[in-house]
Amino acid sequence: MLKDIVLAEGSGFCFGVKRAIDIAFDVAKKHKDGVFTLGPIIHNPQVVEKLKDLGVYPIDDIYGQNIKTLIIRAHGIPKEKFEEIKKLGIEVIDATCPFVKKAQNLAEKLASEGYQVLIIGDKEHPEVKGIFSYAGEKAVVISSDEFPILNKKIGIIQQTTQPMSKVKEIVSKIVNSHNEFEEIRIFNTLCNFTSRRLETTEKVAKQVDVMIVVGGKNSANTTQLAKLCKSIGVKTYHIEDAQEIDKEWVESAKKIGITAGASTPQWIIDEVIDKIKKFTN
Template structure:
């Protein structure tokens, strides 16, 4: 079995989890506004410490609200403060940077073109900085339909693949008289994607571990499939099907940026057990 050379939490996820854990230590009611990071194991671990997930600041009567790594629109932060709740901001510094650039483009009069998934929380936060004049695109089919424009400013959701960002920028150069580009693709996810590609070159089957709603994890699955590999996306060892790994000479294993190492190690042990001739525990 081959483990990718990049694994474990990225610094943004690590910070968000640590800030929530530290808040829980205070003994006050602690709320995560949405999943603090897109991983069910982390949510369960925090729930065991009394942390509740809410979807709206109005759902917190008292205590602390932790803003997720993906960030929120400014009005949500205002709502938290207006309700007299303590706000701990766990927005990743790279997402804050993307929010700053998005606002700057809007303030300078550019039509903001955002590469991202429209309902992803990070994108919901980013467009709140984009003023009234913005477009969200996720696929080539969508960006090919963009109209000609005078001034286009391009930014990206952090977990979008760099090749898609490059292709979008190349296309916008053909439809805009003036363009400004801020590359806000997260370098940590790029490194993880490179590691997934390297892994795909060496194996036929790849197991990708991470939240089903984790954009960066799903991107690893896409990449492996684009390289013609059998890629399976699971959240924990229980989901692993023996038929995926039995008889395989080597199986690749990689986790998303919000996948805890202990979950990855459980999956690794399960793959090894399934590959052995010993009886496998249920």
């Protein structure tokens, strides 16, 4: 049976991830040893392995290693860590995504102007930990309109990958059901790449029998894509690479959709498409 394979538009590397990877490969060419990234440069194990082959290693801690050059990943790192690294005299190459940088800068500015900073997001996510470190003592990471009120002036920003619908819901509750604030400032720090990919994925998921979501199992935005597809009711499989595809998933489907997270390289997407074609032709 001939199958239709539909790839969601904008699948794969986003601008910030591509930029971080390009920087890392460039550094690997110029520096022969002592190059590390603090945490994996992006949430994709295959890319991290490729970089290891070129001498760029991920580390969890800056101590106990002979670090000459340290690349800061796309998600950014906490301010205190940045300062600690600089004090050690390590060459820092900052590949923090400009959208994340914008959220960090806004957090710092709002805090310095006396606002209690509210960050809508997942407090365990590295990007949020980084933004939070710039947001002053009264900052709170929130996922609803309930939070400790420590100031009459609040500034609201978001983790770049939060869904717009969730942000709108929380912001509208804060604005409409709290009257204790003198001033509320709201900034949009969401990343268009993420919302665009969610839109194109939804469009594809609504017209296929099976969705294959490609990307690191530890990637928040890939997990979000898989969750979205499942919520639409389409049979969804989240895989990291082509090897994981089971023939049974695709052989009886008439139309198969594919989407991929922001840290999934094009070569992995191509391998997935080839494997599906092999199983279904």
